[in-house]
Amino acid sequence: MGDENDGQSRDAKSALVEAFSTFGSNGLRDVWLFDQTAHEGLYVREDVERKITDLDVPRFVDNERYGYVTRDTYSDLYYASYAYTVRGFDEFEQFRTFLGDGDERVGVFASFDRREGGYDFGALHDEITAVVADRPIESFSPE
Template sequence: MSSSVSTDDLGEELVSVCRTAIGDELRSITYFTADDHEQLYLRDDLERDADIDRFVANERLGFTSQQTYGNSELGDYEFTIRVFEWGYVTRTIVGEHGVYVTTDPLNMNEFHEVATAIRTVLEETIPDGSS
């Protein structure tokens, strides 16, 4: 992964805050930019051969969504939740950097907690939050 920050340090920090916010219901964590991605965490009971490229391609659409919803009466974009039969995908984007996590079912407060934690890590770790 090409990045101006240490992927190891960023990855460790993201895993830590996500595990703290979500606990055992956390399934996976993937960091992505427009050009690259890395799965940072995958829970032990899940298959390692999943094709995450499709997920990453879809979550990258969030970079455009940020611009679409910018300056709306709704306020600033915070995070996106996708609901599935057996779990959720939650995406958080700061500038040109994004993270999505997959989880077992959670309550709304837990989604907000993990998105806030991810946003904080990205803003503090990546210069200007947008490089």
């Protein structure tokens, strides 16, 4: 039974990385999953891996966990549902969203090289939503 769940998880995570890769092409820098207690790097481009060797990755991921609070706040304050957040940095743009609405709260963030004209992050969110819709949310839980 464990092997089947492992296979589902590998398939789900691969499909997620493929969605980000198709969207960002060579501009995709990294993809990370996180929940309340764990995180998992699904993809880190080689040049980015060298840049983050001295970065406190768990602390960085902890900062993304604040998104659970802001997502709930947005749900209470706005007339529209929260979908995703984008942050701009001098070298890249970072996208973050959450894969489930229930008790299983899994988040994902990815960064992309900046490019002229920017990205259609709404289209990326739609693609991720389609990937997640076909799979149990537990299959995206970080290891």
